[in-house]
Amino acid sequence: MKLFTCKQIAGIDQLTMKLEPVLSIDLMERASFQIADWVIKNINHDWQIYLFAGPGNNGGDALAVARMLAWSNLKCTVYRIDFGRELKGDPVINWQRLEEQNQVILRKIDSEDSIPEIPVDAIVIDGLFGSGLNKPLDGLAKEIVKQINRSGATIISIDIPSGLFGEDNSKNDLSAIIKADHTLTFQFPKLSFLFPENCEFVGDWTVLPIGLHPNAIEQTETPYHFLTKKFISGKIKPREKFSHKGTFGHALLIAGSYGKMGASVLASQACLRSGVGLLTSHVPQSGYEIIQNSVPEAMTSIDPSETVFSEVPDISRYSAIGIGPGLDKKQETQQALKALLQAKPSKLVIDADALNILSENQDWYDLLPENAILTPHPKEFERLAGASFNSFERLQKQLQFSAKYKVIVVCKGAHSCITLPDGKVFFNSTGNPGMATGGSGDVLTGIILGLLAQNYSAEDATLIGVYLHGMAGDLAATEIGEYSLIAGDLISHLGKAFLQLE
Ligand SMILES: NC(=O)C1=CN([C@@H]2O[C@H](COP(=O)(O)OP(=O)(O)OC[C@H]3O[C@@H](n4cnc5c(N)ncnc54)[C@H](OP(=O)(O)O)[C@@H]3O)[C@@H](O)[C@H]2O)[C@@H](O)CC1
Numbered sequence: 034m035k036l037f038t039c040k041q042i043a044g045i046d047q048l049t050m051k052l053e054p055v056l057s058i059d060l061m062e063r064a065s066f067q068i069a070d071w072v073i074k075n076i077n078h079d080w081q082i083y084l085f086a087g088p089g090n091n092g093g094d095a096l097a098v099a100r101m102l103a104w105s106n107l108k109c110t111v112y113r114i115d116f117g118r119e120l121k122g123d124p125v126i127n128w129q130r131l132e133e134q135n136q137v138i139l140r141k142i143d144s145e146d147s148i149p150e151i152p153v154d155a156i157v158i159d160g161l162f163g164s165g166l167n168k169p170l171d172g173l174a175k176e177i178v179k180q181i182n183r184s185g186a187t188i189i190s191i192d193i194p195s196g197l198f199g200e201d202n203s204k205n206d207l208s209a210i211i212k213a214d215h216t217l218t219f220q221f222p223k224l225s226f227l228f229p230e231n232c233e234f235v236g237d238w239t240v241l242p243i244g245l246h247p248n249a250i251e252q253t254e255t256p257y258h259f260l261t262k263k264f265i266s267g268k269i270k271p272r273e274k275f276s277h278k279g280t281f282g283h284a285l286l287i288a289g290s291y292g293k294m295g296a297s298v299l300a301s302q303a304c305l306r307s308g309v310g311l312l313t314s315h316v317p318q319s320g321y322e323i324i325q326n327s328v329p330e331a332m333t334s335i336d337p338s339e340t341v342f343s344e345v346p347d348i349s350r351y352s353a354i355g356i357g358p359g360l361d362k363k364q365e366t367q368q369a370l371k372a373l374l375q376a377k378p379s380k381l382v383i384d385a386d387a388l389n390i391l392s393e394n395q396d397w398y399d400l401l402p403e404n405a406i407l408t409p410h411p412k413e414f415e416r417l418a419g420a421s422f423n424s425f426e427r428l429q430k431q432l433q434f435s436a437k438y439k440v441i442v443v444c445k446g447a448h449s450c451i452t453l454p455d456g457k458v459f460f461n462s463t464g465n466p467g468m469a470t471g472g473s474g475d476v477l478t479g480i481i482l483g484l485l486a487q488n489y490s491a492e493d494a495t496l497i498g499v500y501l502h503g504m505a506g507d508l509a510a511t512e513i514g515e516y517s518l519i520a521g522d523l524i525s526h527l528g529k530a531f532l533q534l535e
């Protein structure tokens with residue numbers, strides 16, 4: 034699914050009106066109906082509903098929603114913020130319709146004294162400001178937001194929590210943003226919803242389709258995308274009847290050191306469960322029995338060192354290489370990593386300690402082969418590319434890094450963010466907090482490696498791998514919950530995840 038900036042969404046709204054064609058007031062009615070329908074289905078009908086309406090179309094939505102909730106006899110009071118300016122456009126029509134309906138209590142807020150006290154067992158519907166916010170909230174608007182946040186009531190935001198920008202909130206006043214329990218957003222999630230620091234404002238979010246025109250969406254260019262099941266399913270290649278293990282590639286995994294062999298075991302198992310034909314796991318001598326016993330399906334390549342990775346094996350036989358989990362950062366490992374990069378492997382995944390070694394030797398970045406896949410978590414990315422003030426700034430750094438070194442970067446987390454050298458950005462839609470546990474990243478490396486070895490392009494191996502990893506986590510969480518989830522559960526649910534994509 035494409036993701037757009039608020040400005041672009043306004044453009045798509047305009048194009049929809051022209052192409053469908055539909056009047057703006059009717060589009061607002063359609064959007065508001067979706068909100069009202071969700072509210073009616075999801076809230077306690079005995080509770081008082083406080084609707085807050087701002088000066089623009091977000092407020093217009095709130096006014097229409099109030100009228101629709103009154104059809105179902107819900108107890109609604111509308112508070113319209115009054116900056117002393119005349120309402121304009123569609124909100125005027127919706128205000129008149131409410132007056133004519135005469136079932137909803139209508140109030141205006143024109144000073145701090147007129148801001149209502151809101152009981153805890155109330156529902157607030159926040160239609161103060163939407164995608165047309167043009168500066169941080171202050172004055173009366175900020176006071177209303179603070180009063181709503183203080184109330185402890187259940188807050189449902191229309192389209193976007195009032196006060197939050199759809200993209201960059203670096204310069205925003207964070208005390209002047211609604212902290213919603215639920216955000217009901219139109220047609221597309223906004224970019225800022227995908228950044229972890231905005232979770233306290235956005236709450237749980239639901240996308241409500243409002244029938245924006247497919248041609249308008251198609252015509253509007255964007256670098257931003259959200260991974261969907263349909264998109265990923267379309268990338269999975271069927272396994273042909275006459276295929277054999279040679280068809281599905283031979284992966285080399287360089288992982289594990291004395292005391293950290295679990296990383297090698299997990300990545301190896303995940304790689305095998307991702308459909309690779311053959312896997313060779315390169316391990317130090319002390320890891321030999323461990324890997325043979327734990328992953329009998331893997332072949333082994335034994336390092337001369339007793340404890341760490343110290344020498345690159347002949348890489349010519351392998352279709353893809355993964356390096357990093359559990360490696361440690363000893364001097365001989367650092368030199369061996371450099372030698373591997375100098376050997377210019379054509380398909381490479383780099384994770385964990387291999388990334389940490391890189392970040393301590395930044396002059397090696399130029400050795401990175403084109404389309405190498407780097408899978409840092411935010412802290413590792415910070416070591417690679419420097420600190421960022423927030424996730425939006427980090428995304429800009431990530432894009433620069435991908436473009437400069439022509440590599441794919443996966444910044445792991447809730448909604449893992451993937452950047453490609455050509456400037457495209459993909460946010461993942463699968464996964465859950467249960468996956469924030471040791472070994473989860475090793476599993477991802479194994480999956481991506483397995484897909485790369487099967488001759489998926491670096492881009493597809495990354496996108497499929499990240500999505501599948503999260504999906505396996507979601508399937509595991511439905512069975513055992515998030516608390517008890519461990520990395521091994523991701524591997525044991527990979528099969529079911531693949532089945533869902535067929
Ligand atoms: N387009 C469509 O077809 C559809 C759109 N829909 C809905 O429309 C919403 C977008 O509507 P919108 O563009 O009217 O913007 P919105 O956020 O309501 O506010 C603009 C007003 O706020 C004011 N203002 C801004 N910042 C301010 C500040 N810091 N402090 C104080 N004032 C401030 C600004 O004033 P100005 O600066 O322009 O004088 C202007 O008056 C969108 O989120 C969705 O809910 C749906 O109905 C579906 C169809």
Ligand SMILES: [K+]
Nearest residue numbers: 159162193195
């Ligand atoms: K809002």
